[in-house]
Amino acid sequence: MSSVNSKPPAPAVRIDDSQASSKPAGAGGAPRAKRRGRRPGAATLTVFIAPALVLFVLFVLFPVLFAAYTAFFRWNGLGGLPTDFVGLENFKTLIGDEVFLGDMWRIGLITVLSIAVQLPLAFGLAMLLHQNFPGRTAFRLLFFVPYILTEAVTAVLFSLIFSPRRGFADSLLAGLGFDDRIGWLSDRGLVVFVLFGILTWKFFGFHMILYLAGRQNIPEELYEAAKVDGATGGQLFRYITVPLMGPTVRITVFLSVIGTVQLFDLVYVLTKGGPFHASETLAITMYEQGFVRNQIGYASALSIAMFLVSLVFALIYQRYVLGRDLQGSLTNGGRA
C-alpha cells in the first residue's frame, strides 16, 4: 500500500530522504542498493517476527474484525458471542439517525473551518518564523506547546475558561467592556465554534511545524536565482513558495481531516457532546451507544462507519490529490 496515515495521536507525515534524523551517520545517500538476499533460518525469523505479530493480531486485527462482525448483530455485549443476527439493520438505523448525521455535518463544518482558518494561520506563522529575526526560536517553542498537552487535560482547562459561572472568557469580555454572559458551551449554535477555537489553539502548532519543515526544505538557491532575475517578493511567494509547499499543505489537510473524523478526548471531556448532541463526534456517539447504553451492535456499526469514512476519504484523497506527490517530489512513495 502506498501508506495512508490516519492515526493522529502520533501523526505521521511523508518525508523525503533529506531529513537528517532519518539517516544513519555515514550512510551517505545509498539506500537499499546493498541489500543481500540472505536467507535466515525459520527459527530465527519466527523469534524476530512473533512478538510483534502476536501483539498485532490479538490487539489490533482481531478487535477490528470483531467490530465488523458484531455490527451485524443486535447485542448487549454479554453472554459469549452475539447471536441475534440482524443483517444490515444497524446500518439502516444509522443513516436515519439524526445524531449520526449531525456528527457527519460537524466533520464537514470543522474541516471547512480548519482549511479556511486554522491551516492558513499555521502557514502564515510558519512563513513568519522562517524569517530571521531575534527570538524566533522562543516563539517557535511556545507555539508548539499546546500540541504537546494532553487533550483531556486541555479540555478541563478550557471547560473552566468557558465556565458558565463567570469563567475567564466572560471576565475577559467584561474587561473589554462587554458585560453579557455568553453560554459558550451551552449554546447549541455557538458550541461548535468555541470547540473549533479550542481545536485551533491546540493543533495549529503541529501544522505550523510541518510547514516550517517544508519551507526549510525549499533550496534558497531558487529564491536567489529568481531575485537575480528581478522577481518581487510577491512573485517569489506565488511562484516558488506556494507550489513547492504544495505537498506539505496537502499532507496537513489530510491529517487535519482524519483527525477531525476521529475526535474524541477533547470534546468528550469538554462537553460530552452536548448540549443536545450539538458538539457530538462519531467517536462520542459510538462511546455513548456502546459503553453507556450497551448497544454493542449499533456502536460497532458506528465504529465501522468511522473507519469507512476515514478509508474512503483516504483513498479518494490519495488518488486525486496526493497521487502526483507520490510520483514526483517524494522519494518512493509506494514501496521501494
Added chain:
Amino acid sequence: MSVTTKRGKLLRNTGFYAAAFAAAIFVATPILFALLGGFKDNEQLRENSLGLPNPWNWQHYTDVLVDATFWRQLGNSVFIAVASTFIVVAAAAAVAYVFARFEFRGREGLFTLFAAGMMFPFAVAVLPLFIILRTFEMLNSPFGVILPQAAFGLPLTIIILRSFFRQIPGEVEEAATIDGAGPWRFFLQILLPMSRPVLATVSVLALVGSWNSYLLPLVVFTKPTWQTLPLGVTQFQGEYSSDTAKVLAYVMLAMLPALIFYAFAERQLISGLTSGGTKG
C-alpha cells in the same frame, strides 16, 4: 523582500514582532490563566480574574503536591508509558530488522499487513478490546492498557524503523558476518546501537502517545488503583467542581511533566513528528 536599509529592517522586524506577539498572547493566555489561577483563591478568581494573584496563595499547589492520589496517578502514567514504549519499540525493532535485511517468502505481504494497521482508528477497536479484556479479566490491570497501546503503536514504529534499517550499508553487516557475528549479535550489538537517534525518535512518539491516551484507560480502569493522570484530572474536576482554583492547580501540575519532557526532548519530538515518515 530584499530590505537593506536600517529603517526598512526595523519596520520589517516590528511587523514580525507584532504578528508573533499576537499569536503568543493567543497561545499563552490559557496556560497563564491556569498557572496564575492556581495561586488565587476562588474569590480572587471571580473578582480579579485578569490580574496577578494578590496575595499569592500557595495552598492549592501544596495541597495537590501532598495528595497521594496525584502521585499515584503520575506514577501510573509513567509506568504505563514506559512499559508500552519499551514493548512497542522492542517488538517493532525486531520485526523491522527482519523486514529490512532479510529476504523471505511473504515478507511484503506481512509488512503490508502491519502498515495497514495505520488505517484503523483506535476508537474502532475500543469496544471489542473492552469485551476481550473483560473476558480475560484484564480490566483494571495495567497490561490491559499497555498491550493494546503497544500494538496500536506498531505500524508507525515499524515503518520508521524499517526505512532507517535499510539505509544502513550492507558492508557493515558483511563486516560483522566476517567477524563471526550471527543475526542476533548483529542486531543487538551493531544495528541497535547504530540506530540510537531513530530509536529515540520512535520512543518519544510512543511515550507521548501513551502519556496522552484517554479513551482506553477510561474504559479499562474502572477502579482508581491504576488510573492515569488524564483520568485523574477529569475526575478531580468532577469532585471539586465548585473549587475552580484548586482544579486549575491540578491541571497545571498535570501539564508540568509534559512541559518538562518537551524542554528536554524537543528535538526528537519535532523530528519524529515531521519525519515520522511513511516511506514504506
